[in-house]
Amino acid sequence: VRLVSARRVFPWFGLDIGGTLVKLVYFEPKDITAEEEEEEVENLKSIRKYLTSNVAYGSTGIRDVHLELKDLTLCGRKGNLHFIRFPTHDMPAFIQMGSEKHFSSLHTTLCATGGGAYKFEQDFRTVGDLQLCKLDELDCLVKGVLYIDSVGFNGDSECYYFENPTDSEKCQKLPFNLENPYPLLLVNIGSGVSILAVYSKDNYKRVTGTSLGGGTFFGLCCLLTGCSTFEEALEMASLGDSTKVDKLVRDIYGGDYERFGLPGWAVASSFGNMMSKEKRESVSKEDLARATLITITNNIGSIARMCALNENINRVVFVGNFLRINTISMRLLAYALDYWSKGQLKALFLEHEGYFGAVGAFLELLNSA
């Protein structure tokens, strides 16, 4: 039996194994004394150096350097928090690497959340000789959001909103103070979508979800346009015109549907023009990518709006990696929420988008000290 010291054994990780991406947060201690360094086990040192001196790992791992949180103090230690992601598809390779580098000999606890914490639990044990501490993804999400917002983003605000979202010249990203966050509606857009109503730090409920999420956008885009990465799909979408693909209210009414306040430019039937062979032949891949993005985004916005109405909450925070480098969707959500609620609802966003689950798992590691 090993005596448990007051401080947590390094390395400190938080892992969120999602449907599409694995999110990893790693705490790099910057206050290591000369003594500590001397006693540091070889493989622990090599892990630290490997993670912090690279921004890409293997062929698919990426460290989001711009998101690094500097000079954090956690559990009495000072250091930087790093944000790393790789496709869940490469999970077996990750576990293999853990095994080869004898990660298990470090006797650290590996806190993991997301569906993969359950799905890969056995593989971690049998291949990597590692016992995962499994945590619920929504618990971790809520805790992660509250923590990151409280420490801020290297002095800047973590939370922001868009003013004039549809005006390409006047659109501004402005900071939002989330100090009194409750109640808030949290919409997590990953492969799929979960919508939570958060009433206090320890009191939240999962209101509903939808299976039409980031994975749907990405999957449909790959099928319709032949693209193979999320970045490609977004780039195509930025060049396309969805109104050629969608059937708008004015295509059916010849103008607005005034009786029920539906403007002519609103989409009546997504992809509705595509039943016509003529129209199918006249649209580009970019138009299709744009239409897919708009359709999925608007659907999420619509469902979020209904939940906000039902739950009597007027602040809706959108997180998840669907929004990574996806300004089109963020601005569309901002506009749609404002327009359809006649200004009652506000769409908010957070800089660390898809990493909150991993941060929450990381916090749980420190809690259990």
Place this chain on the structure above:
Amino acid sequence: RSWWWGRERRKLIVGDVVVLLPLLLNCCWQRHCLQSWAAGEWRLLAGIPVLKAEVPSSIFIAPLSFFFPPFLAFPWFGMDIGGTLVKLVYFEPKDITAEEEQEEVENLKSIRKYLTSNTAYGKTGIRDVHLELKNLTMCGRKGNLHFIRFPTSAMHRFIQMGSEKNFSSLHTTLCATGGGAYKFEEDFRTIADLQLHKLDELDCLIQGLLYVDSVGYNGQPECYYFENPTDPEQCQKKPYCLDNPYPMLLVNIGSGVSILAVYSKDNYKRVTGTSLGGGTFLGLCCLLTGCETFEEALEMAAKGDSTNVDKLVKDIYGGDYERFGLQGSAVASSFGHMMSKEKRDSISKEDLARATLVTITNNIGSIARMCALNENIDRVVFVGNFLRINMISMKVLAYAMDYWSKGQLKALFLEHEGYFGAVGALLELLKMPENQ
């Protein structure tokens, strides 16, 4: 009008005052007279308004005719011009007397014969014979109600035909609803010289639905539900009595979707809608599978397996997500497997069609459920042509409503699916005498 003259003369010769009284109440003629007065078709003869007709005997009949309203001119149509399909209901009178027939104008007769002796019109028009309502009594006339549909893309051809057949000379009112009533209004006027009477599509939907449910379906119930929807052997279609329909949530799935909360015959509100409707299913299917018609798309879907395309909870969790009650078989991310090239290469067009159908259907079901919860309504009626010959979607909706609400909500369906708007428009036509 010449037909009317003959009938009226006969009644006067009989001298049956009692028969004249109901006619007095028919404001339609009064309105017509006022309009024709304004149009200068009358003149005063010794202070009495007299029609400037060429038949001499009209001098005697005309003054009285100003006060004795006739009856609503045939043909009786109701039209719903939607985003994808035009729905037409036509009332075929079966109580035409020998005299009426004799006086019937030629083009009216040819319309009647054309519509009732064919089940297909041109390349794309179809009469749903199985939906025909027999022996209906409407506005004092007995007849059959026919249900006809054709693509909205053939609308110009339809208007052209109306022009060629001199439909405008019949002086009937054409009641039309749906977006197309607004979009094509001018074309109707300029090409076919027809003034549409435009009606709101949701008003018509509700009135049409209540009417058809009240008259029943040739003795059978119009409304039904599914028992054991996911068990292919035990699944049964069962009648449902909609005698006390309020409140109900009405989900109209056409090209797009509208969701209405109906509290009474005249009190309803549009709760919300979604643009992911029948048009999305058909459009995406055409793109993903190369199919061209709704029927083809459904046929492919019937043979496919959507779980090859969708990422399920068990694909992410390795089983159920127990904490929040999500079964392993639930879809976590629609089309979520399609980001992998390997998986894209391993699925079939049928799988894609099925996944598209299931995705759109489940999304509608989910939104409907949220509305039902919010509005505190436990009966959800699904209508619209997305459900035509679409048993898969109906069963998915039936199951989803029941499962996700833990048995609190019931999904209901109606046999005349997408025709209620058109029926509502027809009913509005028949109300016209009252609208004075």
